[in-house]
Amino acid sequence: MNNTQSNTIFKTIRQFIFITILLATWELSVRLCDLPSLLFPSFASVIQSFIAQTLNGELIHRMIFSLYLIGIGLSIAIISAMIITALSVCIRWISEWVQVLLAIMHPLPGIAILPIIILWLGTGPQSIIAVITISAIWPVIANLSIGLRSIPPTQIEVGRNLGLNRFKLTWFVLLPGAFPHILSGLRIAWARAWQAAVAAEMVFGASGGEGGLGWFIYKKRFFLETADVFAGMIVIVLIGLLIERVGFEWIENITVRRWGMTTHG
Amino acid sequence: MFRSKRLITTFLCITLVLVSIFNGNLLYASRPELKIAGQFGLVYAPLMIAEKLQIFQKHGLTPIWKEYGSGAAVRESLISGDADVGFMGIPPFLIGWDKGCDWKVSMGFVVVPVGLVTNDPRIKSLKDFKPADKIAVPSPGSVQHILLSMAAKKELGNPTALDQNLIALPHPDAAASLISKRGIVAHFTTPPYLFEELEQSGFHLVTDDVRAFGTRFSFNVGVVTSKFHNRRSVHYRAFVNAIEESMAWINQNTKKAAELLAPEFKLSPEKTYKYMTWPGMEYTTRALGLMGFAKFMKEAGYIKKVPADVKEIIWENVKL
Numbered sequence: 001m002n003n004t005q006s007n008t009i010f011k012t013i014r015q016f017i018f019i020t021i022l023l024a025t026w027e028l029s030v031r032l033c034d035l036p037s038l039l040f041p042s043f044a045s046v047i048q049s050f051i052a053q054t055l056n057g058e059l060i061h062r063m064i065f066s067l068y069l070i071g072i073g074l075s076i077a078i079i080s081a082m083i084i085t086a087l088s089v090c091i092r093w094i095s096e097w098v099q100v101l102l103a104i105m106h107p108l109p110g111i112a113i114l115p116i117i118i119l120w121l122g123t124g125p126q127s128i129i130a131v132i133t134i135s136a137i138w139p140v141i142a143n144l145s146i147g148l149r150s151i152p153p154t155q156i157e158v159g160r161n162l163g164l165n166r167f168k169l170t171w172f173v174l175l176p177g178a179f180p181h182i183l184s185g186l187r188i189a190w191a192r193a194w195q196a197a198v199a200a201e202m203v204f205g206a207s208g209g210e211g212g213l214g215w216f217i218y219k220k221r222f223f224l225e226t227a228d229v230f231a232g233m234i235v236i237v238l239i240g241l242l243i244e245r246v247g248f249e250w251i252e253n254i255t256v257r258r259w260g261m262t263t264h265g
Numbered sequence: 266m267f268r269s270k271r272l273i274t275t276f277l278c279i280t281l282v283l284v285s286i287f288n289g290n291l292l293y294a295s296r297p298e299l300k301i302a303g304q305f306g307l308v309y310a311p312l313m314i315a316e317k318l319q320i321f322q323k324h325g326l327t328p329i330w331k332e333y334g335s336g337a338a339v340r341e342s343l344i345s346g347d348a349d350v351g352f353m354g355i356p357p358f359l360i361g362w363d364k365g366c367d368w369k370v371s372m373g374f375v376v377v378p379v380g381l382v383t384n385d386p387r388i389k390s391l392k393d394f395k396p397a398d399k400i401a402v403p404s405p406g407s408v409q410h411i412l413l414s415m416a417a418k419k420e421l422g423n424p425t426a427l428d429q430n431l432i433a434l435p436h437p438d439a440a441a442s443l444i445s446k447r448g449i450v451a452h453f454t455t456p457p458y459l460f461e462e463l464e465q466s467g468f469h470l471v472t473d474d475v476r477a478f479g480t481r482f483s484f485n486v487g488v489v490t491s492k493f494h495n496r497r498s499v500h501y502r503a504f505v506n507a508i509e510e511s512m513a514w515i516n517q518n519t520k521k522a523a524e525l526l527a528p529e530f531k532l533s534p535e536k537t538y539k540y541m542t543w544p545g546m547e548y549t550t551r552a553l554g555l556m557g558f559a560k561f562m563k564e565a566g567y568i569k570k571v572p573a574d575v576k577e578i579i580w581e582n583v584k585l
Contacts, residue, residue: 038344038364119441122448123399123432218433222337222357222406223567224364 041227050231058216063235066212069125070193073132077189080133081140089148102142110135110192111199125210128200135196136189143185147178180256187248194236299326299504302339302348306436307456307540308375308485309352310526311548315511317525324503324510334435335404340488343368349493350504352485354408355558356567362578363568367491370579371505373483373552378545379412379474382462383451384443388471391420391427399449400430401439406567408484409453411558414565416477424565443468455484457530457540481545482554494580505550505582512548515541551584 023043029035030042037045053059088095110131121127151174159173175182201214211219213232220228299321303309312330315321321328333339336353340361343351352374361368381400387393394400402409410431418424432449434442440458442448444465451471452462462468475481487508494501515522523538530537540546556575563571572578575585 036344036365038366118438118448123434123442124448219405222335222360222404224337224340224360224366 038224038226041230045227046230049227050234053228053231059235062211062213062216065210066197069128069212070132070197073129074136074189074193077133077136078140081137081144084141085144098141102138106138106142110196114200114203128197131200132193132196135192139188139192140185143181144178147181148174151177176259180261183252190243297325297327298329299500300329300331300348302331302333302342302351304333308377311508311511311515313526313529314515314522315507320511321507324507326500326503326507336407337404343488343490350487350489352487354484355486355555356406356408356411356562358486358488359559359562359568360406363570368488370486370552370555370583371489372487372508372550372583374485374487376481376547376549376553377455377484378459379409379455379484380459381451381453381471382459382468383471384446384468385450386467390471391416394427394430396429398430399432400427400451401432401434401449402453403436404433411562412474412477413453415561416472456543460540460543478554478557483552486552489580509550512550515548552579
């Protein structure tokens with residue numbers, strides 16, 4: 001336990017050093033090569049506008065709105081994916097349908113459907129939620145069904161022999177068995193939800209009052225506020241890091257790692 | 266083996282250095298290529314006619330066309346060096362100038378009517394817009410957005426009063442939404458969308474360019490970087506002359522121009538002619554309204570400085 005903990009700390013320190021070197025190179029190359037700030041703002045000016053935009057509340061407001069849309073879209077995607085997978089586990093022909101649908105829809109970027117979504121649902125937040133849901137649902141379904149299929153039949157047989165009923169079998173055997181796949185499905189879904197949310201807002205620009213970080217970046221682009229564009233990207237990166245480090249790694253630690261299902265560190 | 270590898274590497278390095286030197290300096294001045302960044306629509310008729318009649322070639326230039334979806338994209342293309350000249354609205358030009366882009370206006374490019382059309386009979390003036398009513402403009406910081414801001418200042422006393430109602434949509438999408446009455450209630454737009462929307466029953470103008478700005482102005486300007494203007498002055502002159510010739514041709518042969526361009530716009534020649542001669546449409550290289558926009562945009566906080574003299578933002582040939 002102690003060993004893993006110190007390993008994690010060293011890993012974090014090494015990554016931190018790498019990021020610092022990267023940022024220092026950025027700042028130095030801007031200063032030494034005299035790059036035009038329109039094309040490549042210095043890291044210092046990016047931090048300045050990050051702080052300014054955080055203090056005036058705009059970045060936080062946009063971030064909350066983006067997270068709100070992603071929260072709704074992801075929840076719909078995950079719940080529908082669970083229902084669809086449950087149905088396809090129980091009923092064979094549904095499973096065949098889902099496989100075909102998956103083959104068709106999974107490679108299609110959610111954002112490619114946006115023009116159709118706008119026609120059907122208009123240009124409000126509901127369209128962005130729809131794009132997020134469509135982007136996120138397929139990786140969840142794909143990983144859920146791969147996870148369930150990858151459970152060795154002997155484990156299920158053992159469960160049955162122990163006299164577990166359907167619900168207990170799902171809860172104690174199927175779900176833990178599929179969990180590494182479920183987790184990677186969620187990771188992909190989370191990443192795709194962000195991509196969809198930001199991309200959708202940059203295509204039809206959301207609307208003044210109710211726009212997230214995509215709208216922030218989009219608007220700043222039109223006013224040539226390049227440092228603010230970077231500030232918007234930094235927020236997205238920070239949220240991503242936070243969710244990965246605090247959210248997913250924590251879940252991983254209390255589940256698959258504790259169950260001894262993963263070996264890499 | 267090792268020696269030959271080193272030889273090749275050295276040779277490649279020398280070639281690279283030579284190519285970059287020649288590309289950057291010697292060749293830049295002598296190439297007749299002219300990279301033109303524009304957008305699509307009735308406004309760009311002079312460029313399209315110049316292409317059809319090979320007017321640039323007559324003036325010794327080889328045009329390379331680059332078509333973009335917004336003034337901001339045209340601006341980015343100029344900043345990154347992908348284009349020598351670009352056509353955009355006065356506000357995107359001024360935002361770039363304010364941020365330190367080394368460029369000036371080389372000509373005005375078409376005066377067109379711009380109007381805010383609504384599909385809602387309830388809306389008679391800007392006061393009637395409720396918080397949930399969406400107003401489409403092509404993008405933040407576009408001519409249409411600044412005009413809306415001007416109108417809001419005149420009628421409501423605050424230039425940002427309607428910013429919460431804004432939605433950024435390309436013209437065709439916004440026109441489709443307005444006509445199908447889905448999502449938006451108003452669209453600040455230009456021909457041909459302006460004309461098509463106003464032909465719908467029940468649609469009407471809430472405000473227009475002249476009421477918002479006070480006078481007519483150049484909807485688009487031709488922007489040229491100092492690099493191109495100073496180092497390729499012969500080509501710069503040729504470019505200005507070519508556009509002037511194309512505009513003169515359109516003004517003298519509007520019927521023929523409409524016939525040539527009709528298929529491009531997917532309109533009938535009659536309709537194209539009607540639109541090209543609509544009251545308020547004028548193909549002219551005079552640059553109108555530059556200082557008016559600059560002063561308002563400074564006041565409203567869109568830019569931080571105003572040119573002390575208009576000469577700071579125009580090249581020597583520009584007629585005001």
